[in-house]
Amino acid sequence: xxxxxxxxxxxxxxxxxxxxxCSDIEFLERVEGESVVFRCAFDxxxxxxxxxxxxxxxxxxxxxxxKLSELHFTGEYKDRASVSxxxxxxxxxxxxxxxxxDDTNLYFCxxxxxxxxxxxxxxxxxxxxxxxxxxxxxxxSEVEVVQxxxxxxxxxxxxxxxxxxITVEGVTLKRQKGGDPIEVVYQSKxxxxxxxxxxxxxxxxxxxxxxxxxxxxxQVEDSALYSCQxxxxxxxxxxxxxxxxxxxxxxxxxxxxxxxxx
Numbered sequence: 557x558x559x560x561x562x563x564x565x566x567x568x569x570x571x572x573x574x575x576x577x578c579s580d581i582e583f584l585e586r587v588e589g590e591s592v593v594f595r596c597a598f599d600x601x602x603x604x605x606x607x608x609x610x611x612x613x614x615x616x617x618x619x620x621x622x623k624l625s626e627l628h629f630t631g632e633y634k635d636r637a638s639v640s641x642x643x644x645x646x647x648x649x650x651x652x653x654x655x656x657x658d659d660t661n662l663y664f665c666x667x668x669x670x671x672x673x674x675x676x677x678x679x680x681x682x683x684x685x686x687x688x689x690x691x692x693x694x695x696x697s698e699v700e701v702v703q704x705x706x707x708x709x710x711x712x713x714x715x716x717x718x719x720x721x722i723t724v725e726g727v728t729l730k731r732q733k734g735g736d737p738i739e740v741v742y743q744s745k746x747x748x749x750x751x752x753x754x755x756x757x758x759x760x761x762x763x764x765x766x767x768x769x770x771x772x773x774x775q776v777e778d779s780a781l782y783s784c785q786x787x788x789x790x791x792x793x794x795x796x797x798x799x800x801x802x803x804x805x806x807x808x809x810x811x812x813x814x815x816x817x818x
Contacts, residue, residue: 580682580683580684581662581683581684581685581686581701582683582684582685582686583686583688583699584685584686584687584688585688585690586655586687586688586689586690587655587689587690587691588655588656588657588689588690588691589654589655590655590689591651591652591653591654591655592651592652592655592687593649593650593651594610594649594650594651594652594663594665594685595647595649595683596608596610596647596648596649596650596665596667596681596683597646597647597681597682597683598646598647598667598679598681598682599646599679599682603669603670604644604645604646604669605643605644605646605667605668605669605679606624606643606644606668606669606670606676607622607623607624607643607667607668608622608623608639608643608648608650608665608666608667608668609621609622609623609665609666609668610637610650610663610664610665610666611663611664611665611666612661612662612663613661613662613663613664613779613806613808614661614662614734614776614779614806615776615777615779616776616809617809618630620633620637620652620663621633621637621639621650623639623643623648624643624668627639633652636652636653636654637650637651637652637653638650638651638653639651643667643668646667648665650665655689656689656735657689657690657691657734657735657736658689658734658735659687659689659735660687660688660689660734660735661687661734662684662685662686662687662701662804662806663684663685663686663687664680664681664683664684664685665680665681665683666678666679666680666681667679667680667681686699686701686804688781689735690735691735696781696783696798696799696800696801696802697800697801698800698801698802699781699801699802699803699804700801700802700803700804701803701804701806702803702804702805702806703805703806703807703808704774704805704806704807704808705807705808705809706774706775706776706807706808706809707773707774707775708774708807709770709771709772709773709774710770710771710774710803710805711757711768711769711770711771712729712768712769712770712771712782712784712803712805713766713767713768713784714727714729714767714768714769714784714785714786715784715785715786715799715801716785716786716788716799722788722789723788723789724765724767724786724787724788724789725787725788725789726743726744726786726787727742727743727744727756727767727769727784727785727786727787728740728742728743728744728784728785728787729741729742729743729754729769729782729783729784730782730783730784730785730798730799731780731781731782731783732780732781732798733779733780733781734780738797738798741754742754742756742769743787744756744787753771753772753773753774753778754769754770754771754772755769755770755772756768756769756770757769757770767784767786768784769784771805774805774807775807776807776808776809777807778805778807779805779806779807780804780805781798781802781803781804781805782798782802782803782804782805783798783799783801783802783803785799
């Protein structure tokens with residue numbers, strides 16, 4: 557069985573179309589059948605909340621559960637989720653059990669604040685949670701989150717240990733959506749690409765030529781884990797995994813109107 561570990565808070569560089577923003581994201585790695593606890597907390601300096609909800613962001617923003625005086629779930633989580641603690645204490649633990657590979661997602665908590673003079677306010681918790689649920693197979697040991705908007709782009713470095721300075725013949729870009737199998741979306745050596753969204757970019761740096769792939773005109777459905785690896789001469793790439801380092805590309809849609817829970 558794969559050794560499962562919980563990485564401490566990651567300081568993530570989030571790339572957007574309008575600049576750079578820093579956000580706290582906790583990376584949680586589990587395998588199917590296990591449980592995960594989201595520790596939702598709220599700034600005590602603000603008015604005490606009256607309710608809490610848990611959301612997942614992909615493929616569209618959707619509510620997992622909501623607790624005010626009673627607890628409400630969406631259908632698929634009814635028998636798998638539970639909440640301990642009181643939102644009024646600004647801290648609750650939300651547990652999801654019997655995890656499945658398609659539970660892989662970026663989650664966040666949202667607290668409701670009563671406002672007697674107008675509509676109630678909502679505020680996000682102090683932390684977001686990147687949950688990756690695998691099938692007893694080793695996953696990346698390092699995950700960096702890259703966030704952009706619909707129509708935006710993301711640049712991913714291609715990293716493979718190459719201390720011998722072996723000639724680089726190309727790159728391979730792999731992708732995994734949720735619990736789906738890992739797929740090759742681009743391989744420059746064979747000039748194979750599933751779309752015209754991928755462009756190979758190389759530049760001369762202090763350590764030699766650096767290779768990156770640019771993902772362009774991204775859509776919400778392009779959100780996934782990506783990994784770019786170098787293809788070295790006389791060293792076939794036999795790995796079917798994402799490698800040691802991966803990038804979670806999160807493409808945000810433009811939300812409009814008021815979201816409600818049914």
